[in-house]
Amino acid sequence: MDHFDYKNGVYHAEDVALDTLAAEVGTPFYCYSSATLTRHFNVFREHFAAENPKICYAVKANGNLAVLRTLAKLGAGADVVSEGEIRLAMAAGIKPSDIVFSGIGKSAQEMKFALGHDIFQFNVESEPELELLNFIAVKMGKKARIAIRVNPDVDPETHAKISTGQKESKFGIAMSLALPVYDRAAKMAGIDVQSVSVHIGSQLTKLAPFAEAFARVRGFVETLRAAGIPISTLDLGGGLGIPYGKEQPPLPEAYSDIVRREVGALGCKLVFEPGRVLVGNAGILVTRVLYVKRSENRIFVIVDAAMNDLIRPTLYSAHHEIVSVVPPAGDAPTELVEVVGPVCETGDVFAEQRLMKVPNAGDLLVLRSAGAYGAVMSGTYNARLLIPEVMVSGEKHALVRPRQTYEELLGRDKIPSWI
C-alpha cells in the first residue's frame, strides 16, 4: 500500500497535490512519501517482531539523506557497498554498529575506513578479499567481524541482470567451496567469523527460491558448526519484490514464515538487507508531456524525463505504471502509445505500446514505483541536469535534493592550459 492517489481528481502524494508541487519545483522531479516509507519499514519489522533482527536497509536502492534519516529514526541499519554509502549512512545518523558492508570489490582504502569506524560486519566475497581484510585489520590492531557471502546456486527467477545467486554469477563464494575458506578465516588474527550471508537476487516475486536458498544456508551452517566454527548471526540479504504492475510478490508474512521455517531452529541473530521493498513504492517520478507526435503507426508521447533520470525501463525492460496527474477529459481517445524521453537513443523509452488515454502537451504524468533504483542510478547524459527530489509528509513538502545547476554541471570539467 502506498500514499499516492487521486483526491478531487488530482493525483496527490499524501496531502500534497502534484500539479501544485510541479509548478513550484519544475519538472521532472522525484517525489517520496514519508508515510509510505514508514509504513513499509514498520510492516517489515512487525513480521519479525519475535526475532528482533537488524534491518540493514540497502542504501544503494535510494541514498537520499532524507530517506536515510527517515529510516534511521525508525531504527534501520544500513547495508552498504562503498565508502560513500558508509558516509551517507553515518551522515543520516545510522550507527557504524548497524552497518554491514557488502560488495565484491572493496578497496584497501574502503576497508581501512570501515574498520576505523568499527562497522558491524564485512560480507566477504572472495579469498583474496579475506586476505587483504585480515592484513589491514592486523596492521590496525583490529578484528574485522565477517560473514562470508555464500553463493547457493539457486535460480531466483528474476531478470538476468539482477540475479546474483547462481554459479555463473560474480557474487559470493560457491557454497561447495566455502568450508575451507571459513576454516582459514577462523584462524586469522584479524578476522572474527560471526556469520553466513546470502543474497540471491532482486525483485524476487516467488517464495520458492528464498526457501531453497535459506534451506541450503541452514545445511551449511550445520556443517560449519560441526567443523567447530561457531556461527552466531545470519545475514539473509534483501531481494523481496514489489508490485510494479500485475505481479504478486510474496506478502511479508509469507516471507517471514519461510525464514522461520528454514533457519529459525539455528538460533542465530538475523540480519536483513531490504532495499526495494522499503522504498520502491514510496517514490514516483513526475514528468511533463512536451509533445504528442503521431507517426504512421505509432503515437509518441514525448515527456521531459528520460532514461538518464530513470534507467530501469531501458536497462531491465522494467514496467512502471503511468498515471496522469489530472486525467485527460472523458472524451480523450484511449490508444496504444509509446512514452519516450528526449535523449538521443532509440532505447530512451519508458513504456511501449501502453494503452492509455492520450495525454496532451503540458499534461503531467507520473511514473509510479520509482523510489528504488531511480534517482540513485541517474546521470547527466546529453548534458541533462540531475533532477530534484522532494519529500512529502502529510501536507508538508521539502526539496531534499535541489535540481543540479548548469554551473555545477560545467564546473566538473577542466580544460588543460596546453589545449
Ligand code: LLP
Ligand atoms: N543486498 C545485496 C548484497 C544486494 O546486492 C542488493 C541489491 C540488496 C541487498 C537489496 O536488494 P533489494 O531488496 O533492493 O532487492 N538496479 C536494479 C536492482 C539492483 C539490485 C542490486 N543489489 C533494479 O533497478 O532493479
